[in-house]
Amino acid sequence: MLGKRHSLDSLxxxxxxxxxxxxxxxxxxxxLEAARRGHRVLLLEQTDFAWGTSSRSSKMVHGGLRYIAQGDIRLTRHSLLERERLIEELPGLVERATYLFPLRKGVFPGRLPMKAILWLYDFLAGIRDHRYLNREQLLERVPGLNSQSLTGAMSYTDALTDDCRLVVRVILEAARHGGLAQNYCRVEQTEPSGEGYAVTVTDRTTEQTATLRARRVISAxxxxxxxxxxxxxxxxxxRGSHLFVNPERLPVKDCLTVMHPDDGRPVFVFPWEGVTCVGTTDLDHPQDMDIEAAASGQEVDYLLRLINSQFPKVDLNRDDIYSTIAGVRPVIASGKGMDPSKERRDHAVWGENGIVTVSGGKLTTFRLIALDALLASGLIDSAAHKRxxxxxxxxxxxxxxAPQAVDAFLHANQGDPVFIQWILDNEDVVHLDDLMLRRTRLGLLLPEAGKGLLDSLRQQIQSTLGWDDAYWEEERRRYLEIHQRYYGVPASPAQQAVG
Ligand SMILES: Cc1cc2nc3c(=O)[nH]c(=O)nc-3n(C[C@H](O)[C@H](O)[C@H](O)COP(=O)(O)OP(=O)(O)OC[C@H]3O[C@@H](n4cnc5c(N)ncnc54)[C@H](O)[C@@H]3O)c2cc1C
Incomplete structure (x- = not known):
C-alpha cells in the first residue's frame, strides 16, 4: 500500500x-506486528483489502456481552483491554458508543443479572460506565420502541468503528514500518522449498504468475x-447479514440490542456513518466461497420482522433499505453440530507442513491473534509474545x-474530494468498487448505490488513475452489477415465487 504497485518479478x-x-x-x-519487529514481510490479498469478512462485521470493537454470559471471561477480558487500547490509539476511527439493553418483564436477563454482568464487564475493562434507565428515560432516548412489558434498560459503553478503514489503517501503519501489502494477488499454492517455501501467486490485474520465496508463511x-x-x-x-436503512425511517441514537420475536436471538440496531444498521443473522453458509457472500431474501424478511416487532409504528419495508451486506464468519467448529449461535467465537492457530494457519476470532482482538500466529511460526519467542x-x-x-477522514469513521461527508484524493494516491484502488464499497462506504450509505455521486467523482478518478472514458464505463458497469448482486435488496421468497 501507499500507491505503488509492485510487479511480481520485483517481489x-x-x-x-x-x-x-x-x-x-x-x-x-x-x-504490522512482524514489520514492527523488523522482519521483511509481504501480504498478498486475492481480491481487495478487507474484501472478505473484515468489511462485513457488525463494526463493533467490543468485549462482547454474549461471551461473558457464556462464561468466557478470558476472551472478554482480552477483547475489552484491546478495545480500550484502540479507543486511545485511534481516536476518531474507534469511538466509544452508548449501548442500550432494553429489559422486559418476564424476559431473561432481568435488571439484577444484567447489572452484575455489566459490573464485571466494566471491571474487566478498568472503567465504570453502566447505569439503569427507567422506562420513561428509555422511551425518551428511543422513541417508538415497543413499550409492551418494557421495564427499562441497562446502558453501558462499547465502541464502533469502520472495519474496512481499520484494516486499511493497520496496513498503512505496517507500510510505515517497511511492510508491503498488495491486493488482487491470489496465492495459488505453497510448498516447502529448501529452507523455506515457494509461494505461487497470480497477479489478477495482469494475469501474470510467479513463484515467490519466503522463510515462513502464515495463512490468515x-x-x-x-x-x-x-x-x-x-x-x-x-453467514451473518446486515441491512443499511434510511435513517429518516428508523432513527436511532444508540446501539440497541433487541430480541428477535421468532427465536429470541439478540440483534443489534445501531447508528453507523449516518444510516441505521440492523443485524445480524447467523446461518450455515454452504455456498461456494469463491462467490461473494450475499444476504438472502429470507434474511431480509427476518430482519424486517425484527424491526417491525420492536418498532411497531415504523412499518419498515424493502424500499427503506439502501443496501445489504453479508459476511462469512470463520468459526472454528466444535464438530458437535450445535446451533450456529452457540458455537464459540475464539480464534485458533494450527500448523501442518510448516505453514501456520490462523482463523476465527474477532476484529477487536486482531493484535493478540497476530502475536499468537507469529509465535507459532517461530518469528517471535514466548518472551516477545508475552511482552x-x-x-x-x-x-x-x-x-x-493525511486528511482527518483517513483516521475517522464518522465522516460528515465521505465524498469529500480531499479524502478521495488521498485514497486514490495512497490506498491502492484498483477497481471502482474498491473505492465505493471499502475505502469509502458511499455505495452502502447512499440510496441507489450512490449512483448520483459517480458523475461528480468521475473526472477526479479518471485523471488520477489514468482511466479513459471506455475504461470508466466498464468500471461503472462492473461496480453497479456487483452492488446489485451482492449488496442489493433481494426480494422476499414469497415475491420471487410469484415473479
Ligand atoms: C456478520 C459478522 C459480524 C461480526 N461482527 C463483529 C464485531 O462486531 N466485532 C468483532 O470484533 N468481530 C466481528 N466479527 C468477526 C470478524 O469480522 C472476523 O473475525 C474478522 O473480520 C476475520 O478477519 P480475517 O482477516 O481472519 O478474515 P477475512 O477478513 O475474511 O480475510 C481473509 C482474506 O483472505 C483472502 N484470501 C482467501 N484466499 C486467498 C488466497 N488464495 N490468496 C490471497 N488471499 C486470499 C480473502 O479474500 C479475505 O480477504 C463479525 C463477523 C461476522 C461474519
Whole structure:
C-alpha cells in the first residue's frame, strides 16, 4: 500500500522473512506486528483489502456481552483491554458508543443479572460506565420502541468503528514500518522449498504468475483457511447479514440490542456513518466461497420482522433499505453440530507442513491473534509474545500529512474530494468498487448505490488513475452489477415465487 504497485518479478527478487496470505484484519495485524519487529514481510490479498469478512462485521470493537454470559471471561477480558487500547490509539476511527439493553418483564436477563454482568464487564475493562434507565428515560432516548412489558434498560459503553478503514489503517501503519501489502494477488499454492517455501501467486490485474520465496508463511485466510491448512477441515462458515436503512425511517441514537420475536436471538440496531444498521443473522453458509457472500431474501424478511416487532409504528419495508451486506464468519467448529449461535467465537492457530494457519476470532482482538500466529511460526519467542500481549507496547503513530477522514469513521461527508484524493494516491484502488464499497462506504450509505455521486467523482478518478472514458464505463458497469448482486435488496421468497 501507499500507491505503488509492485510487479511480481520485483517481489520474486526478494527472499521474504514472511509471506502472509489474506488481507483482512488478521493478515493486516500479522503484517504490522512482524514489520514492527523488523522482519521483511509481504501480504498478498486475492481480491481487495478487507474484501472478505473484515468489511462485513457488525463494526463493533467490543468485549462482547454474549461471551461473558457464556462464561468466557478470558476472551472478554482480552477483547475489552484491546478495545480500550484502540479507543486511545485511534481516536476518531474507534469511538466509544452508548449501548442500550432494553429489559422486559418476564424476559431473561432481568435488571439484577444484567447489572452484575455489566459490573464485571466494566471491571474487566478498568472503567465504570453502566447505569439503569427507567422506562420513561428509555422511551425518551428511543422513541417508538415497543413499550409492551418494557421495564427499562441497562446502558453501558462499547465502541464502533469502520472495519474496512481499520484494516486499511493497520496496513498503512505496517507500510510505515517497511511492510508491503498488495491486493488482487491470489496465492495459488505453497510448498516447502529448501529452507523455506515457494509461494505461487497470480497477479489478477495482469494475469501474470510467479513463484515467490519466503522463510515462513502464515495463512490468515479466514473462512477460506481450510484450503491452505493441509489438515482436516476446521472452519464452520456461518453467514451473518446486515441491512443499511434510511435513517429518516428508523432513527436511532444508540446501539440497541433487541430480541428477535421468532427465536429470541439478540440483534443489534445501531447508528453507523449516518444510516441505521440492523443485524445480524447467523446461518450455515454452504455456498461456494469463491462467490461473494450475499444476504438472502429470507434474511431480509427476518430482519424486517425484527424491526417491525420492536418498532411497531415504523412499518419498515424493502424500499427503506439502501443496501445489504453479508459476511462469512470463520468459526472454528466444535464438530458437535450445535446451533450456529452457540458455537464459540475464539480464534485458533494450527500448523501442518510448516505453514501456520490462523482463523476465527474477532476484529477487536486482531493484535493478540497476530502475536499468537507469529509465535507459532517461530518469528517471535514466548518472551516477545508475552511482552506484546501487554497493552503498554508502542502503538499507532498519527498520520499527520493525511486528511482527518483517513483516521475517522464518522465522516460528515465521505465524498469529500480531499479524502478521495488521498485514497486514490495512497490506498491502492484498483477497481471502482474498491473505492465505493471499502475505502469509502458511499455505495452502502447512499440510496441507489450512490449512483448520483459517480458523475461528480468521475473526472477526479479518471485523471488520477489514468482511466479513459471506455475504461470508466466498464468500471461503472462492473461496480453497479456487483452492488446489485451482492449488496442489493433481494426480494422476499414469497415475491420471487410469484415473479
Ligand atoms: C456478520 C459478522 C459480524 C461480526 N461482527 C463483529 C464485531 O462486531 N466485532 C468483532 O470484533 N468481530 C466481528 N466479527 C468477526 C470478524 O469480522 C472476523 O473475525 C474478522 O473480520 C476475520 O478477519 P480475517 O482477516 O481472519 O478474515 P477475512 O477478513 O475474511 O480475510 C481473509 C482474506 O483472505 C483472502 N484470501 C482467501 N484466499 C486467498 C488466497 N488464495 N490468496 C490471497 N488471499 C486470499 C480473502 O479474500 C479475505 O480477504 C463479525 C463477523 C461476522 C461474519
Amino acid at each position: 520474486a527478487d526478494e527472499n521474504w522473512d514472511l509471506i502472509v496470505i489474506g488481507g483482512g484484519i488478521t493478515g493486516a495485524g500479522v503484517l 485466510t479466514g473462512a477460506w483457511a481450510d484450503r491452505f491448512s493441509g489438515s482436516d477441515p476446521r472452519v464452520r462458515p456461518l 506484546g500481549q501487554k497493552t503498554t507496547e508502542p502503538g499507532f503513530i498519527p498520520i499527520s500529512d
